[in-house]
Amino acid sequence: MWDELQFLSRVARATSRRTFLQWSGMTIAVTVAACDDDDEGGDVTAPTGEADPAQSTAEVPATAPPTEPLNITVQARDSAGNPVTVGGEEVIVNVTGANTEGPLEAIDNGDGTYETSYTPLVEGQDSIAVTMNDVAISGSPFTVTIAPTETTIPLGRGDTGLFNYVYALEQLSAAFYSSVLSAPYAGITPEETQVFTEIRDHEVIHRELIKSAVGAGAIPELTIDFASVDFTSRDAVLAAAQSLEDLGVSALNGAAYLLDDVEFLEAVGKLVSVEARHAAVIRDLVAPLTPAFAGDDVVDANGQDAYRTVSQVLQDVSTYVPTAFDASQLPRT
Amino acid sequence: MTSTTMFPDGDLTRRDALLRTGRLARLLAAASLPVTLGVATRRAHAQGGVPEELVDVLNFALTLERLEDEFYKAGLAAGGLNLGDARAVFEQISAHETAHVTLLTTLLGEAAAPAPTFDFTGGGAFGNVLSNPGTFITLAQGFEDLGVRAYKGQLAALQRQAALLTAALRIHSVEARHAAMVRRLSQSAATKPWVTGNASIADLQPVYEGEEVTTQLGVDVAQFGNADAATEAFDEPLTREQVEAFIEPFVIPAEEPPPEEET
Numbered sequence: 001m002w003d004e005l006q007f008l009s010r011v012a013r014a015t016s017r018r019t020f021l022q023w024s025g026m027t028i029a030v031t032v033a034a035c036d037d038d039d040e041g042g043d044v045t046a047p048t049g050e051a052d053p054a055q056s057t058a059e060v061p062a063t064a065p066p067t068e069p070l071n072i073t074v075q076a077r078d079s080a081g082n083p084v085t086v087g088g089e090e091v092i093v094n095v096t097g098a099n100t101e102g103p104l105e106a107i108d109n110g111d112g113t114y115e116t117s118y119t120p121l122v123e124g125q126d127s128i129a130v131t132m133n134d135v136a137i138s139g140s141p142f143t144v145t146i147a148p149t150e151t152t153i154p155l156g157r158g159d160t161g162l163f164n165y166v167y168a169l170e171q172l173s174a175a176f177y178s179s180v181l182s183a184p185y186a187g188i189t190p191e192e193t194q195v196f197t198e199i200r201d202h203e204v205i206h207r208e209l210i211k212s213a214v215g216a217g218a219i220p221e222l223t224i225d226f227a228s229v230d231f232t233s234r235d236a237v238l239a240a241a242q243s244l245e246d247l248g249v250s251a252l253n254g255a256a257y258l259l260d261d262v263e264f265l266e267a268v269g270k271l272v273s274v275e276a277r278h279a280a281v282i283r284d285l286v287a288p289l290t291p292a293f294a295g296d297d298v299v300d301a302n303g304q305d306a307y308r309t310v311s312q313v314l315q316d317v318s319t320y321v322p323t324a325f326d327a328s329q330l331p332r333t
Numbered sequence: 334m335t336s337t338t339m340f341p342d343g344d345l346t347r348r349d350a351l352l353r354t355g356r357l358a359r360l361l362a363a364a365s366l367p368v369t370l371g372v373a374t375r376r377a378h379a380q381g382g383v384p385e386e387l388v389d390v391l392n393f394a395l396t397l398e399r400l401e402d403e404f405y406k407a408g409l410a411a412g413g414l415n416l417g418d419a420r421a422v423f424e425q426i427s428a429h430e431t432a433h434v435t436l437l438t439t440l441l442g443e444a445a446a447p448a449p450t451f452d453f454t455g456g457g458a459f460g461n462v463l464s465n466p467g468t469f470i471t472l473a474q475g476f477e478d479l480g481v482r483a484y485k486g487q488l489a490a491l492q493r494q495a496a497l498l499t500a501a502l503r504i505h506s507v508e509a510r511h512a513a514m515v516r517r518l519s520q521s522a523a524t525k526p527w528v529t530g531n532a533s534i535a536d537l538q539p540v541y542e543g544e545e546v547t548t549q550l551g552v553d554v555a556q557f558g559n560a561d562a563a564t565e566a567f568d569e570p571l572t573r574e575q576v577e578a579f580i581e582p583f584v585i586p587a588e589e590p591p592p593e594e595e596t
Binding site: 195198201202204205206208209212213249252253254256257259262263264265266267269270271272273274275276277278279280281284289290291293294299301302303304305306307333 | 418419421422424425426428429430431432433435436481485488489492495498499500502503504505506507508509510511512513514517525526527549550552554557558559562563565566567568569570
């Protein structure tokens, strides 16, 4: 028995785990210096008996992205639920549902674990049946949702975070006018084409300047989805342009006070008045020679333009940008 | 975490700005509610109001707003000035300038500078401004573009006053909307809604000095597009001295109270 305990103690030390050894009804705690709290309380009982399919388990993700290998790892366990440390079982995986695979014979790692994988191509739900020696293992069949991975784009902290926020808005604006110009609506006038072209050029310059100012901390190029805009309709294009320009003005007005570096504040000041000029022109295209260019819907009774918080703006941006932003590190005061 | 849960109260900018500047900010908050304008705000000012070092900055803005306000009032009232289809535009601009004067005088309270009177001919350079729509629109363009650059030049001074900075920016972008619209009314075909290089019309050249720069944050932005767009994409600040030099011919200072007679 002492030899056994010494062996298990070495195992515990080698795996840097605090391990409770159970033997003949007695529990001995073997603690090693570099203990891993995540595994606290994990029991290792030795020696183990033969693999019992009904007790054997598998690691299968609940969700997985399409077009990437989905890994399935099976752990053989004995009738008491303890891991078996030798191989030799036949583990078969069958996938049905959105994707169909199998039978796949899992690779025997020789240590009680078995691995296989498949690459789902279709989004939806897959049912993964895992058998050991023709008997379903614990939890089989497993259900996996095949869907694109939900990620968030961290904007970062401080002025970098705020400039990333501005960078996102400028990316959106520049992409919008590029889309307008790549397939103009029927009957577009030369004046309208010139306005959209010049605004597009301004937004591209804004975008590139801000990207350059943020440098290595810049967020990536955004995936932008304008499916909700009917680019064949003049009304729809102008309405979307108006809301984007007003959004830009109110976003910069609302966030400028959070900037620390006075040069960044002054740069935002230089941008925001140009965005306001854009907004006025677009509004005048919608309702020429009316008060709309600085309408009562954006300018309040004190003659002040709208302003929006970061969270309000990002909510609006989400109409066009499916990926969420993590703005939690932006300055708040 | 999702973006929507970031600011639980959904209006952090406003709330925070209020917290930061205390009485002054409460004053601004009160001023944004037309119903409470008046007694409540005057009382607030009596208790504190605008920081001493910013009184000058706000009085500078107030002078510009008074100039614009009186200018549009005079234009809309001038029987010989036919603004035609543009009348609704100038009525809207006029209403905003009046609101800006009210907001700034409310903020300044007793510290507000006495109102000057104005000569909209600028000492004669714009002699027919109240009878010729083209001249009126030209000078309106000058005042609006000047206003944009004037506020921009004071952002650094206002930086650590969140409520005042945000108020100034919100006026500033309205001036920019005005500027773009007035430029669309220009009789000069080359005048776009945005400022290209330092291009000027008539006697407005000082308003556009320095607008031609293409270096922003140390970066040559001409590399990101064509030369015109590189200047149009950014409006540049003007110093207070530059702004005052331009408006000097239009402003007749308020008379000092006469010295008391010796008895």
